[in-house]
Amino acid sequence: MEKRLLLISNSTNYRDDYLAHAKTYIKSFLGDKARQVLFVPYASVAMTYDEYFNKVNNVFMDLQYEVKSIHDAKNKSSAVENAEAIVVGGGNTFHLTHMLHENNIIKPIRKKVETGTPYLGWSAGSNVACPTLMTTNDMPVIQPKSFETLNLVPFQINPHYTDTPIPNYKGETREERIKEFMVLNPNYKVVGLKEGTMLLIENGKVTLLGNKTVKIFQYKKPSLEYDKAATLDFLLS
Numbered sequence: 001m002e003k004r005l006l007l008i009s010n011s012t013n014y015r016d017d018y019l020a021h022a023k024t025y026i027k028s029f030l031g032d033k034a035r036q037v038l039f040v041p042y043a044s045v046a047m048t049y050d051e052y053f054n055k056v057n058n059v060f061m062d063l064q065y066e067v068k069s070i071h072d073a074k075n076k077s078s079a080v081e082n083a084e085a086i087v088v089g090g091g092n093t094f095h096l097t098h099m100l101h102e103n104n105i106i107k108p109i110r111k112k113v114e115t116g117t118p119y120l121g122w123s124a125g126s127n128v129a130c131p132t133l134m135t136t137n138d139m140p141v142i143q144p145k146s147f148e149t150l151n152l153v154p155f156q157i158n159p160h161y162t163d164t165p166i167p168n169y170k171g172e173t174r175e176e177r178i179k180e181f182m183v184l185n186p187n188y189k190v191v192g193l194k195e196g197t198m199l200l201i202e203n204g205k206v207t208l209l210g211n212k213t214v215k216i217f218q219y220k221k222p223s224l225e226y227d228k229a230a231t232l233d234f235l236l237s
Helices: 020-030 049-062 076-081 093-102 106-114 174-184
Strands: 005-008 036-040 066-069 086-088 119-122 156-161 190-194 197-202 205-210 214-217 224-226
Touching (some): 020 119, 020 197, 036 049, 049 066, 076 106, 086 106, 093 106, 156 174, 174 190, 190 197
Parallel strands (some): 036 066, 036 086, 086 119, 156 190
Antiparallel strands (some): 005 197, 197 205
16 A cells, blocks of 8 residues: 655744644545544653643644544554554654654554555654654754664655754754765755645655745755645655
């Protein structure tokens, strides 16, 4: 079966409510077949998993989906195997990756998504859909067993991407950091996913959703901007 993923850059746009910009897309993506979703809150560090669950549950209840959190499940692998859809929230990508490895759910999630179970993630949750966490923006607050993540797509994502100049700032830009990654990892494409945008992967196609362009980096090639009219299927090759 074809994999189905909705990978969102961010949870909150400026002056918007939590996930407000994505709710219509989430509803369209999940549809009516999945009535219950399994939430993975492991990117949270400062907020408890219960608090994070409640925050996400408020949004999904409004969309008429029941939410179960994997942190409440006694058998994590069984929870994944029985999931109708998998939702992975944002936060700290290093902590999320650490917990995915600690709970031995990397392979079960990968298997579920490869057999058609919808996967929805935002920020860190989009980051871990990639082969590695190495294009995250996050501080390494904990050392995971490995940088390997879910490998649901063959490209890397840099969530919250911006190339807007910061006044009086002389440090590395996001583009410069991504190009450093590409020097050492030349076989990967990197998607700079801007605030308010998301990628829909289904039927072997990649579609940009949202109100901005996306920037794509390839080794020894110019970085290019693409809008919603562009064909992005080459990301899957």
